Amino acid sequence: MNNSLLQAENLSVFYQTANGSLPAVRDLQFSIEKGETLAIVGESGSGKTATALAVIGLLPENGRVNGSIRFLGNELVGKTEKDWDKIRGQEISMVFQDPMSALNPVLTVGRQLEEVIYLRKERRVTKAAVRDECKTLLKQVGVTEPLLRLKQYPHQLSGGIRQRVMIAIALASKPQLLIADEPTTALDSTIKKQILELLADLKKKMNLSILLITHDLAETVMLADKVMVMYAGKVVEFGQAKDILENPHHPYTQALLNASPRMDDSRKKRLSALAGHLPNALQLPTGCPFHPRCVFAKDLCKKTEPSFTLIDEHEHKLSCWLTSEDKRKLMQFTTCRETVNKLSGAEVKKCAGEAHQPILEVCNLEKYFQIGSFLSRKQLKAVDGVNFTVEQGQITAIVGESGCGKSTLWQTTVGIYKPTAGTVKFLGKTLSTKKDYQFFHQHVGFVFQSPYSSLNRRMSVGESISEPLQVAGWKINEAKKRVMELLDLVGIPLEMYNAFPHQMSGGQRQRVAIARALAVNPKLVILDEPVSSLDVSIQAQIINLLIELREDLQLSMLFISHDLPLVKYIADKVVVMYCGKVVEAASCEEVFQNPKHPYTKTLIDAATPSSSREGQVAGEIP
Numbered sequence: 001m002n003n004s005l006l007q008a009e010n011l012s013v014f015y016q017t018a019n020g021s022l023p024a025v026r027d028l029q030f031s032i033e034k035g036e037t038l039a040i041v042g043e044s045g046s047g048k049t050a051t052a053l054a055v056i057g058l059l060p061e062n063g064r065v066n067g068s069i070r071f072l073g074n075e076l077v078g079k080t081e082k083d084w085d086k087i088r089g090q091e092i093s094m095v096f097q098d099p100m101s102a103l104n105p106v107l108t109v110g111r112q113l114e115e116v117i118y119l120r121k122e123r124r125v126t127k128a129a130v131r132d133e134c135k136t137l138l139k140q141v142g143v144t145e146p147l148l149r150l151k152q153y154p155h156q157l158s159g160g161i162r163q164r165v166m167i168a169i170a171l172a173s174k175p176q177l178l179i180a181d182e183p184t185t186a187l188d189s190t191i192k193k194q195i196l197e198l199l200a201d202l203k204k205k206m207n208l209s210i211l212l213i214t215h216d217l218a219e220t221v222m223l224a225d226k227v228m229v230m231y232a233g234k235v236v237e238f239g240q241a242k243d244i245l246e247n248p249h250h251p252y253t254q255a256l257l258n259a260s261p262r263m264d265d266s267r268k269k270r271l272s273a274l275a276g277h278l279p280n281a282l283q284l285p286t287g288c289p290f291h292p293r294c295v296f297a298k299d300l301c302k303k304t305e306p307s308f309t310l311i312d313e314h315e316h317k318l319s320c321w322l323t324s325e326d327k328r329k330l331m332q333f334t335t336c337r338e339t340v341n342k343l344s345g346a347e348v349k350k351c352a353g354e355a356h357q358p359i360l361e362v363c364n365l366e367k368y369f370q371i372g373s374f375l376s377r378k379q380l381k382a383v384d385g386v387n388f389t390v391e392q393g394q395i396t397a398i399v400g401e402s403g404c405g406k407s408t409l410w411q412t413t414v415g416i417y418k419p420t421a422g423t424v425k426f427l428g429k430t431l432s433t434k435k436d437y438q439f440f441h442q443h444v445g446f447v448f449q450s451p452y453s454s455l456n457r458r459m460s461v462g463e464s465i466s467e468p469l470q471v472a473g474w475k476i477n478e479a480k481k482r483v484m485e486l487l488d489l490v491g492i493p494l495e496m497y498n499a500f501p502h503q504m505s506g507g508q509r510q511r512v513a514i515a516r517a518l519a520v521n522p523k524l525v526i527l528d529e530p531v532s533s534l535d536v537s538i539q540a541q542i543i544n545l546l547i548e549l550r551e552d553l554q555l556s557m558l559f560i561s562h563d564l565p566l567v568k569y570i571a572d573k574v575v576v577m578y579c580g581k582v583v584e585a586a587s588c589e590e591v592f593q594n595p596k597h598p599y600t601k602t603l604i605d606a607a608t609p610s611s612s613r614e615g616q617v618a619g620e621i622p
Contacts, residue, residue, distance in 0.1 A: 112165075276292060394572040397588075524557070
């Protein structure tokens with residue numbers, strides 16, 4: 001323990017707020033050895049990022065650290081900014097969650113890499129030497145055409161390449177510890193696997209230690225040696241990654257693992273969604289902070305907070321009062337009671353769908369863009385001869401990597417872009433005139449990826465949901481009554497009618513977005529990556545809600561996603577796109593049980609948590 005690269009003892013982080021001192025992290029104990037990866041897992045607000053920021057000395061001005069953080073035997077708590085200049089970036093580097101926000105949009109990639117190298121060099125170096133080092137760094141992190149990338153700006157790069165550039169910048173000074181804060185959030189499954197494998201390679205070649213922050217326990221299988229599960233600022237479970245994934249003991253760890261659909265999941269049961277949300281750090285419940293959401297909680301859990309104790313010889317530690325026998329019995333009871341809740345009517349709905357005309361028919365749809373200068377004009381085939389249908393009461397999923405044409409396809413389908421060729425039929429009628437599209441838009445709802453961006457932050461919940469009703473000509477009293485019905489339908493408390501988006505959690509905002517999409521009783525709902533930026537526990541709630549709405553309202557949905565386990569769980573039909581074309585389309589069962597196209601097989605392999613690289617797709621979409 002004393003020879004550890006990083007060692008934290010009794011680590012607590014507090015934020016001074018107008019309401020008092022908010023405990024974001026409470027009494028953490030952990031260490032990271034040289035060449036080791038520790039993954040910190042938990043929902044947003046559990047204290048993961050606050051821990052990482054304390055380690056690298058980047059807490060905001062109202063943040064305060066108690067306890068000890070030792071790096072190579074030297075105490076970090078209490079260091080001055082001048083001291084941190086010699087540590088941050090040189091000994092400890094960080095890769096942030098959103099590379100588009102972390103990278104400077106007005107500087108080229110080369111300029112930003114050069115800046116880091118110049119800052120860390122003690123002696124003068126030539127421009128040519130720095131340029132060569134930048135090129136070497138980009139090659140090291142797997143960036144293709146490094147000379148071209150050095151001249152480009154962040155907005156000209158794909159998400160995967162931007163993240164690789166961020167890793168290159170973090171490694172420019174050859175640090176001993178790399179902090180990766182949600183490095184794969186919202187990336188395609190293929191790119192996510194590439195980034196995790198890149199980090200694993202760098203760890204092996206450079207003997208690099210990594211502190212990985214994530215909310216997805218499953219993705220730690222490729223990289224982590226140890227896993228620390230946090231809840232409400234405290235560690236609830238700690239141990240070897242394989243042991244935690246295969247034999248979780250804490251109900252919260254079990255809930256996180258069961259909240260996400262997996263490639264081998266049965267479609268006959270609901271996702272195990274955690275009820276409620278993280279407690280307010282200023283008003284933590286007595287006893288175990290998880291007990292209000294725990295289905296196994298007993299009286300002792302509500303009165304006394306459990307100690308953090310070793311439960312086996314494999315460094316597996318736990319903070320829970322329940323015995324293994326208690327949890328085994330309760331789990332069996334819960335499973336018998338809950339998993340009978342089938343996705344009932346799936347076959348009935350498919351038969352019913354065949355007896356009716358499709359809600360939406362897209363035939364040979366094309367959308368070409370003219371790019372380049374007048375003398376070197378080129379044609380970009382963003383959507384190239386696509387065909388698909390959406391049946392009554394069914395969910396059709398469009399899948400593929402970023403850049404394959406998914407978003408352009410639905411935007412062309414609904415008339416945001418004028419089609420270059422092809423037809424779109426709604427309820428059997430071809431959409432051609434402005435009047436046709438107006439009728440179409442009156443019967444279609446939209447749910448976007450980021451509810452915080454799609455909701456007007458100056459409008460209350462009630463105003464946001466009633467807006468489409470007012471456009472449709474509803475009277476004020478009728479509209480308000482309809483809003484109340486919708487809030488109840490999507491599980492939002494009626495007292496939040498006057499709340500604003502910033503006063504709600506991410507899951508609640510997405511529920512409001514769904515309520516707004518359902519306001520005028522649409523026949524079709526289009527969902528563009530509706531859960532990709534949410535915690536796994538919130539994802540489960542939203543997906544279960546969508547399934548219930550489909551069953552209760554016979555809604556048809558066009559579901560845009562790159563998350564294949566989620567598509568396998570929710571969809572009836574799957575359309576796989578690559579470079580603007582459909583490479584495979586069939587029923588969900590057929591696509592996942594017997595994929596025909598190599599690209600489909602590659603996507604499925606990438607979405608299956610594994611340390612194997614067999615079948616991995618190289619590079620990114622051209």
